[in-house]
Amino acid sequence: MRYIRIHKEGRLILATLTLILLLLNLYIYTQFQMIALVINVVISSLLLFFFAYFFRNPPRKVKIEDASLIVAPADGRIVVVEPVDELEHFGDKRLQVSIFMNVFNVHANWYPVNGTVVKSIHHSGRHMAAFLPKSSTENERSTVVIETPAKTQILLRQIAGALARRIVTYAHPGKKSTLNEHLGFIKFGSRVDLFFPLDTEIFVQVGDSTTGNETIIARLNE
16 A cells, blocks of 8 residues: 655644644634634645655665666755856866756655765855855755765755755764765755766756656766
8 A cells, every 4th residue: 555655844833734734623613604714724735735745755675786886865856057166066177967846856865885975064145045055055954975985075055945944964984874865854955966077977957857766977087
């Protein structure tokens, strides 16, 4: 039997919302006419379905033998593929690939490659629309740097958007990153940036859709 798996970041929210809506409907049942209860039950059901859908946690497993391949860390749409100056960690020019997530995408983030986390830091910031270029450096964000077994470092940046108000990051320095494992979760519309060495082979282009922990987006020159 198929059912919606709920991500751990949404379980308390859904439980709290269910309790609030239950009490609200009981109050309406005792104080108002039946038509008011029917309308509120319909609205409550739609609201619960939306939050359950947003916090869904689909089971996804990928098996990749080529350690140089990079898997998309998030569902969404490619909005940037270009060389840029990455000044926070590398201090030089890197290839940037950005994935924009709308409110209907799965918002769990996966590790894009096997390796070791060498840096994980959270930055406070603004909450402008995540698809804007400045959001990469001015919005609230978390930066995670992963070093592959071949000693190549890639940078992943979780970015909050206009609706996203909380970024959850499980990565910490020294942690082994593995495919099929969640790196974190971004609540509501948001974006993920990736920064690769300039000689990385990119398999996606602007406008392409990605499926987290499934779509192969790049190959490192290792």
